[in-house]
Structure formats: C-alpha cells, structure tokens
Amino acid sequence: MNKAISRIFIVGVILFVALIVNLTWIMAGRAQWFADRPENKRGIAKEMKIKRGDILGYDGSTIAGSRRRSGYYYRDYPQGTVAPQLLGYDSVRYGRSGIEAELNDDLTGQSTDLGVQSWIDRLLGRKPKGASVQLTLVPAVQKEAQVALRGQTGAIVVLDPRNGALIASASAPTYDPANLEDAWAPLSTDSSAPLLNRPTQGLYTPGSAFKVVTAASGLDYGKVTPDTAFIDTGTYVVFGGKVTNYGGAVFGPNDFQTALTYSINTTFGKVGNLVGRKRLISSMQRFGFYQTPPLPLPQGEVLPSGRYGKKGLLSPDAFMDPLAVAWAACGQEQVLATPLQMALVAAGVANGGRVMKPYYTQQIVAASGAVVQKAQPQQWLVAMKPTTASQLNVMMQRVVNSGTGTAAALEGIQVAGKTGTAERGDGTNLAWFIAFAPADDPQVAIAVVIEDTQSTGGEAAAPLAAAVIKSALAQPSLP
C-alpha cells in the first residue's frame, strides 16, 4: 500500500513541476510576447494612471486635454470635434491610433528623450507625467475645413508649402471623439467609414488634378513649353484606344498652358507620350509618389500613392502601353493618390519645386516645462527645377483666373490651382481641387476631394478650397 501511495505522490509532484515549468514559460519565456499581443490592453489601461499630456493646437489652445477621475485620467475635448481621425483615439477597449499612438511615449512621459527630469523621476520610481504636444494644426483653419465638408464625404489637407507643416487635416464624415467608446459599434461598421483618416488613408483617382504632375514632367524634361501648340479634335487615338475630353468637349487649336487652363485631356495624353512612361513615373516619384509620405503616423495610417493593381501598389517599373500612359497623364487609368499627396504636389509647385517633409509636431514640452523637441523643417524631395515651378505657377493662376477653377478666386489674393473631376462610371464624380496662395508668395497649399458628387471639381471642390485658403491667410500666424 505504501508503494502505491508513494507512486501517487510522485505523480502529483510531476504535475506540480509541470505547473512551474509552464508558469516559467509564461512569465519569463514569453512575457514580452504576451505583452505585445494586440488583445492585451493592459499597457494602455496602466497608462491611464499617468496624466496624459495635452494635445494643443498651433495657437496654444487645448484640442485634447486630460481630466482626472478617481485616480485615472481620461481624454476630454474642450473644442469638440477637431481632426479626430488624425489625433486618433486612446481606448482601453479599442487600443490606440493616430497621433495618440505615434506620440504615446511622449504623451505618457515615458520617452527617453524627455530630458534629465524624466530620468530622475524614473530612477526614483515616481510616476511619469506626460509631455504636452503642440501641433502645427491651426484650430481655426481646421474648423473651417470641417465646416466646409459638413454633410459631404471627402477630405481637405492644408500644408504650409514653405516648411511642410500640416495646418489642417479634415476628414468627413467625422465623429465626436468624446464618446467614441459608446459609438464604436456603429462607427466601425458604417459603410461611409467615419473612422478612416481620408487625408492619408483615402486612395482616390486624382483625375485632372494630376495634370500638374504631367505638366511639371513635360516642362522639366523640356518636352513642352507653355506655348507648345496642339490641336484638339475631341479625340486622341493611341494604341488602339482613344483619349477624350470631359463632357465630350472639342477645343481645336490650343497651346500647352491653355490645355491646363481648360483641362484638355487629349493634349495631356499627347504630352504623356511625349514624356514617356519612364520620365512620367520618375516625375511622380520626385513628388513623393511610390513611397509613404514621411508624416509620422502608425503603420498603415499613411498610404503611398502611385499606380495600383489588384494586389496593391505596382512597381514603378510596371509595364504601361501608350494608351495607359496617355490616360495616366490625365490622372486616370490605375493612378491613385491620397489627399495628402495631392497637397504635396501643390506645395511642391508653390515652393519652387522643393517638396518639404510633411510634419505635424510644432514642439513637445515636458511636464517640467522644458521644450524637448522643436519642429525642424526639412526638404524631402526636389520635384522640378525652380524655372519649371514658376512657369507652372503662372499656368495654375490662369486656371483660377479664367479656366475651370474660377470658383476658387479670392478678392485681393491670387490663387493658383487645378481642378480634377474623376467620373466613377455610376453617374457620380470625384471632385478635386488642389491649390496654393498667394501665388507670388505661397503660404498655404491645399488639396480638397469630395466623393459622390454630381458636380465637377471646379464646382464642388474649388469653392471649399477658397473658403479654407481665405481663413488660413487671415490667421495672425502660421507655422
């Protein structure tokens, strides 16, 4: 009997040894793996005990504050809805997104570059205090953009072409970030995707707004001048297919700058083939297409623009026949662009061909009051020669003064822009307008896109751009 009892005890000991081995595996072997699982929200919940840094607008007003309730901090939004898709959320249930995710280490005071005080606090085991982040976003302009989009689906991006600062980033439809957790289920299943940050995640056919890129390519490679003559018969037959104009229009003899003013597809199709696939794609790359714009946001929240196939972004070397090149030169075919990328196109022209790195952080101020990070504008790309940029600047002014974009004209401010209208084949259009102003000393660059409209870019998007530009230029200071 004792032998049997001992055996049972040995079996018991083996089982307990298995428990300890398994426990070691969980707590020591794979602890980090468990911590990194997306289902694990413990990290976020723990950080609710830290006073999360405020997110401020460029004017110093609080966009997202931190309110204490029984030992835990919660976000509040004293100005209501201000760029919620860009700011992102910080939720125990749904995780983090946007700037809240990207700058989390700063906002929770855990970043290693928050200065000596934060190191001392950590060594002493004190709870860190979040650093506040001042954005380049100007709340007044942002609100103007949101009002402009109200009731529609689309996006507006406003940049300072001189330094790349993001002045406004509006996405519609939108939502109230204050009760995101309660509204999550309808918001996340809504077919109009209110949670999507359209300025950086919305991929749209750029249509004629893309002609700015084609024009830059043609002028820069010396294939055309603003005065190069073309004849439009309403149809450009190429490689067994044809390129036609919007609404079946026929313009007859025209020069290249007139072709931009009235957005003549046949001329741009021809210019596309004069330039050729390689140079056109190369110009696109010099504007930032085919790479993810370096706006610091979490993985997947900024999408690259370029030609897309069924499996996503195509290689820049992918084959195109001359018909495809002609349509791509008109911003059709398989070309897709984000509103941010199109704003960067306008900004590149405005800034003499130099495309600045887009950014949204003006400065980060540690809880101690020390400025630990300050915006340092950097050049990103050179899209074209300065002479090309000034030729294109003049051509884009003509679009607003006498062409398809007259609705964007402003009293006393010369606006330069380009319309775009992409027909979606179901009777609705995608309306685009990209612009910068004032033309002789550009301070703002903008891209506006409206989905599901019956109107053209000149009708639906240009007036919104005008209103936002006016608001931006009326600000006492811009980043």
Add this chain to the structure above:
Amino acid sequence: MALSRRNIELLFLVIAGAVSTMAYVSVYAGRFREINRVSIIYGLIFVGIFFLLHLLVRFVLPQADPFLLPITALLAAIGLTEIFRIRPALALTQGQWLLVGAGLFVLTVILVRDHMKLDRYRYIMGAIGLGLLVATIVLGTTVNGAKLWIHAFGFSIQPSEFAKLAIVIFLAGYLNDKKVLLSVPTHHVLGVPLPAAKYFGPLLVMWVLSLAMLIFMKDFGMALLFMSIFVALMYMATTRIVYVVLGGGLFAAAAGIAVAVVPHVQDRFDTWLDPWPHATTTGYQLLQSLFTIADGGILGAGFGRGFLLYANRQPVVPDLQTDFIFAAIANEIGLLGAAGVILVYVLFMWRGFRIAVWAPDGFSKLLAAGLAFAFGLQTFIILGGVTRLIPLTGITLPFVSYGGSSITANLMLVALLLMVSHRTNVVREGSDLERRRLAERG
C-alpha cells in the same frame, strides 16, 4: 535539544505570521499610502485565530504534524491579502468565513478527536456526500454556466467542497474493508484479470455520479476531482493498476460525451485548445488571466502594486478574487513568488502523503492519502486551468480563493489530517500515557 512538534509549529506560525503581516502592510500602504492602527488590528485578529488553533492542537493533538497549520496560515494570509487588495469589502466577509472555518476546525477536533471513529460512520458519510451532490443538482443555481451553489438562509454554499471530505472518508473506510476482495482476480476479460463483478458496483456508481455532475452541474472540475479521488484511492487500496486504466478510460469517455453534449463544457475545451479566436468572448477570461500572469515577470510588482483593477474598479480578470486569484498573486509577486506558492502547496501535499505512509492502519493511510490527494489535485486543476496547462474549470484554490465553503471545508480537511498524524505519531513513538489516552478515546 530538539524542538517539540508544537514548538516547531509555533515557530513556523510566527514566520508565516511575519510574512503575512508584511504582505498585508504592503497592500495597505499601497492603497492608503499609510500604515495605521486599523491595518495592524486586522493583522492581529488573523494571527490570533491561528494562535488559538495552535493552542487547541497543543492540548488535544500534541503529536500532530507541525507544518500543516503554518502552511494553512500562510496560504490563508496570502488569500486574504489579495482579496483585500482586489475588493476590500470582500476581505471582511472572507475574514468572517475564516472565523467560521476555525470554529468548525475546533468542533471537528473536539467532537471527533480520533478519526478512527469515522470509520464506523462510513456509510453515513457516503450518504452525506451523495446527498450533498444530489441536493446541488436539484436545488442548485447556475453561476457562470456551472451549477455549483445552493442559496439558503442568505448564504451561498458550495456543497461539493464538503461532499469531497465525506466521500474521501467513505471511500477510505469502504475500500480498506474490501481491498482484499477487490485485488483478487476471479476471472479474465480479454486476458485482463478482473475481480468479481459485484465489487465493481462502487466504480460504476462513482462513474455515473461524475457523469451526472458533468451533465447536470456542468462542472468539469469537480467531476474530474471526484473521479480521480476514487481512482487514486482504488489504486492505493488494491495496488492494481487496472483500476486506474479502467477509471481513466471511463472518465475519458464521460468527458468526451460532455464535450460533445454540454455547450458550456465544449466552450471551455475549445477555448483551451485555441483561445485567440475567442479573445473577446469565451476566451476573454483565460487570455486576460494569461496576460495578467505574464505581466508579473520574474519578481512581480509587489503586493498591492500590480495592475489588477481597471479605472472603474473592475478586476482585470473576471472572478479575479475567486477562481483566478492565482493570476493576481503571480502578477504581484512574480514568477519567484508564484512558484514559491506552488511549492508551499507541494509541501502541504508532501506532509499529507507522509502521514499516510507512516500511518499504522489501512483506514488511516487511505484517509490521509485521499485527503492529501484531493487537496493537491484540486490545486492542480485550478492552477493548470488559469495557466492554460489544462482546460479551465471553475474550482477554488484551497485557502486562497474567496469563498466560505472552500476555506471552511479545507480547514476541516486540515483538522482530519492533524488527527491522523497525531495518532500515527503516538502509535509509533508516543509515551505510554499518550497511548493509553488514545485507547480510551477509541
């Protein structure tokens, strides 16, 4: 000079008391940022209870094992501390249950005094055990998908915790009586030597009972526990491995049926195999448990310093203070502390089996081994469950989990083990006076 058993017990109780006080003070300080009189008074009450139990044992069972009571005190203190940490209001209730448990411990020791008496009441014990289980099936209410509780007179009782003791007493008596008959094969089935068919009766009764527990109570853990107790005792009584094979096979069949038929059990099984697709539904609790345990790291955050409560005061794992209390402990005292707690359970089990091996008679051996086995297996089932070593089943962690029935029944279990060890030690090495007293009691 060698220390007497009771002085060893006192020494270890003091050590356990000191460790518990430190843990409690740590939680208290973490919570209120101060140590005040209230915190010390609570600690003293706890120490007082175990000191009284020690005195009782010193006078009634002087030769009893000196380690069981300090282990009990240590585990109960860890449990109380962690419950106070998670839900302060429940700690007071648990403290009251500890008092009730201590009372029942005293009653058990005084009324029974010598466990040999219980052998005479084995069928009554069997009937009580069976009755408690049937009552649960008939009168029980369903909590978390399993029917474990009877609500009566404003209390919730989990009868299976007490049934466990009664059944072990019954089986120890019955199997000790029939062990010779059960170990002599009378015929062969497919070359396997088997004893007379009529002695299989209890095996079948037990199997039907555990099957009923599975299907009607949906309680996989208790069913596994009861079936295993039975099989282990059969094996220890007869030393015939055929019972283990048969019992294991029968239980596997029952478990298979339950997984196929009872959705609650099926969910638990699926979640165990792969919890990730069910992360927000049936797998939520298990995954949160794993996350909480993994977050403890090697050393843990310290008592009262782990992240166990959300901003709305809800625990990070549902049922954290009961079935999942080990997740809280692992989080706060880390791998080293949690492994230490597991070793304390192993130590308890070892003392129990040691008593069984040294016990002079079959009934004492089977009783002590059965109780130690039940205690150890119950611990393994819940610890394995919350760490995903085995499918999760709702069962309490002895002495640590919140729950009156659990702590009360397990204190009675300790009382029984102490009685067996006292008798064992007296028979083996006691003085003539002690032997005479023992004889008078019987």
